[in-house]
Amino acid sequence: MSTTHKKTDSDHVSEAQMSTTEKKKDSENVSANKKGRNSELGNNLESCQNSTRSSLFDLLCLENKEKWSRLSGQTRPYSPQEKLAGFISESGNMVCADCGTPDPKWVSVSFGAFICIKCSGAHRSLGVHISKVLSVNLDEWTHEEVNNVINCGGNAMVNSKFEAAIPEKCKKPKSDSSIDERLDFIRRKYDMREFLDSNKEMCLGPYSSMQCASTNFMDKKNANNNVRVHSIGQAFRNSWKKKDAENKATKKSSSMAGMVEFIGLIKVNVVKGTNLAVRDMMTSDPYVILSLGNQSVKTRVIKSNLNPVWNEKLMLSIPNNIPPLKVIVYDRDTFKADDFMGDAEIDIQPLVSAAKESENSEVDESAMQHGKWAESKDGVITITKGTVKQEIALKLRNVEKGVLQIELECVPLTQ
Numbered sequence: 001m002s003t004t005h006k007k008t009d010s011d012h013v014s015e016a017q018m019s020t021t022e023k024k025k026d027s028e029n030v031s032a033n034k035k036g037r038n039s040e041l042g043n044n045l046e047s048c049q050n051s052t053r054s055s056l057f058d059l060l061c062l063e064n065k066e067k068w069s070r071l072s073g074q075t076r077p078y079s080p081q082e083k084l085a086g087f088i089s090e091s092g093n094m095v096c097a098d099c100g101t102p103d104p105k106w107v108s109v110s111f112g113a114f115i116c117i118k119c120s121g122a123h124r125s126l127g128v129h130i131s132k133v134l135s136v137n138l139d140e141w142t143h144e145e146v147n148n149v150i151n152c153g154g155n156a157m158v159n160s161k162f163e164a165a166i167p168e169k170c171k172k173p174k175s176d177s178s179i180d181e182r183l184d185f186i187r188r189k190y191d192m193r194e195f196l197d198s199n200k201e202m203c204l205g206p207y208s209s210m211q212c213a214s215t216n217f218m219d220k221k222n223a224n225n226n227v228r229v230h231s232i233g234q235a236f237r238n239s240w241k242k243k244d245a246e247n248k249a250t251k252k253s254s255s256m257a258g259m260v261e262f263i264g265l266i267k268v269n270v271v272k273g274t275n276l277a278v279r280d281m282m283t284s285d286p287y288v289i290l291s292l293g294n295q296s297v298k299t300r301v302i303k304s305n306l307n308p309v310w311n312e313k314l315m316l317s318i319p320n321n322i323p324p325l326k327v328i329v330y331d332r333d334t335f336k337a338d339d340f341m342g343d344a345e346i347d348i349q350p351l352v353s354a355a356k357e358s359e360n361s362e363v364d365e366s367a368m369q370h371g372k373w374a375e376s377k378d379g380v381i382t383i384t385k386g387t388v389k390q391e392i393a394l395k396l397r398n399v400e401k402g403v404l405q406i407e408l409e410c411v412p413l414t415q
Helices: 009-072 080-088 117-126 143-151 155-162 179-191 210-224 240-246 349-359
Strands: 106-108 113-115 133-135 262-274 286-292 295-298 309-319 325-331 339-346 372-376 379-384 387-395 403-410
Touching: 080 143, 106 117, 113 117, 113 155, 117 133, 117 179, 262 286, 262 325, 262 349, 286 309, 295 309, 325 403, 339 387, 339 403, 349 379, 349 387, 349 403
Parallel strands: none
Antiparallel strands: 106 113, 106 133, 262 309, 262 403, 286 295, 286 325, 325 339, 372 379, 379 387, 387 403
16 A cells, blocks of 8 residues: 555656646746737837827928928919019009009010000000010910019119110100100110110120110020910000090101001901812911011911911001901921912901990990891901900902901900
């Protein structure tokens, strides 16, 4: 019996080993559970930290983006008209540079001077090679044109140079001065440059000479052969009522030779051509030239097309004697003279008469059928919400075939 319950030394050793193994396993299980809990806690903490960092990063990016936008001022690019509007709001540019009339709506791009409608007529009479005139509101400005005007420094800078030495006997025009007085002063100021201070050299803009800036600008445009919607600012607008009163004005002095007075603007939309004549092998490269008096503008060239669609708007000034609007179509050639593709003439007198009556409030639009005001030999004239228009299908003359679709509009004549 005693031998049965007696444990040997080897049994004690085996039990001790088993006990140690079980304790080790328990310890490993506890350690594993602890690591699992720590890992889960760590993952949660890391996820929370990542979320916080992401939120902070997003906020920081947003703050920096807003801050950069404020600092750079480039939330969106400014259009040429917006840049020009901001520049004209400066005090010196809010009156005409030549006569002091408030709120000028025209600009001599050649000299960077903001001028009134009456002085713009005098500038036009100098010729575009001396003073190129554009409208603040009606013309489609390019960034280059606006930058050229801004670089000139505005009216104050222009007058500090071109009016630096006005003789005592010479009086600067006022808002009520006659056209004769304006042209005489403006010619002496900008063309003859009689009022420059010979002892004082001033540089306006990026060039040493404003005329040089104008010449370079015009040459660059011509070299590129880039036809744009232009000539709006080359027109001198005036009220029909005022014009009727001024028709009794006295003859111009000898210094007014070449001075042309204008009574309004006409906008010409060259829409399209249909079935035009062939002037190359099987097709043509047509473009259209519009002429009114001594003014001339043209559309872009459309390659290899007998049914071209221009949809291009051009503007011409209307002289006092109101000549017909001449239309000529040419085929563009590279190595020889451009080929003639037909011509036509449009009598714009009825359109001008409709515009005069509309401005004078003598037209009752409600009494007209579908806005129809009158019919001329060239097409129906309509007046809608004060806009006077005429749509014309021109059959080209002196050519075997071809039709041009053109839309005319008299621009409001009050400034």
